[in-house]
Amino acid sequence: MATPAPAPQARRPGGRSARIRAAVHRAVEELVAESGPDAVTVPAVAERAGVHATTIYRRWNSAPELLAAVAVSRLTGDVVVPDTGSLRGDLRQWARDVAADLGDPDALALLRTVAGAATERGAANACLQDRRQQLEAMLERDRERGEEPPALDPLLEGLLGPIYFRALLDAAPMAPARAEAVVDELLARTA
């Protein structure tokens, strides 16, 4: 995979900062996918991203904190909260997106890192809270439409539980079509 050359002399500080972030995030994702989370050391990331190690320490403090930031960003930041006009439509789209995203080996490697870390529980919790907020936004919109949506937590674990269960324990992640069916089963139950 070709890595774009870093531009440490760039004139716009915002642009440079964003480019460093992108290069560092990409380097972390590649290292995790290739060799697992233990390969994520600040020197290794610095070398691959083409930035100084001090830049990484200044911005992310340590390798575990960097890894957590990348995992949360990659695992929850890519999914946009859908707005289809109905709760069923929103949840179906969301479940499809979550399942499809875990079909990407890099995202799956990060989820395994987050779920497997015995000591660094912060990233796992941050991912969970991000997902919770996304679901809460969809439920809130449903309430604004005058509906009475199901309760948040059973829906969160009933929907993401099966998807993450397959991703973490099975040989292959859940197919997006099956994720949509899980939504239908959950809504039929609470209707």
Place this chain on the structure above:
Amino acid sequence: MATPAPAPQARRPGGRSARIRAAVHRAVEELVAESGPDAVTVPAVAERAGVHATTIYRRWNSAPELLAAVAVSRLTGDVVVPDTGSLRGDLRQWARDVAADLGDPDALALLRTVAGAATERGAANACLQDRRQQLEAMLERDRERGEEPPALDPLLEGLLGPIYFRALLDAAPMAPARAEAVVDELLARTA
């Protein structure tokens, strides 16, 4: 924690073999709980269990294979398939047992190890297959009673998904009473 002294001179070979297995499994569980899966090396396990490293190599081949064997044994071997006379009763007891077992920090550390291992997927898959067989046994008994139980896979992921999701991503594992409620919700849906 006091570790019973190994008895390498014991007279009954079966008893000695069982004692070695128990001491080695205990040593692995302790090392994972204390320092994570990377701490499980054959020399470290041998020292803590009070056995020769060659004994471990002969029986388990390598540290990753030993870790996988201990994880599968600990995560699925402790749960006895319930036989309460009804599918609902069986599933409630099973879900309670699974959730309660993950309240033990040692078992939780092993589940995180299994779910987090990017390369050694064998243990994750073995755990899943063991659970699948346990559930299949309960469904088969229900069919023998003349009932028409729900399909295996949606029930497996609908029941274990939420429990494992909480254990792997949340700050605290699911309470056994909530696990029972998940069973009721699933059965209400498929009834």
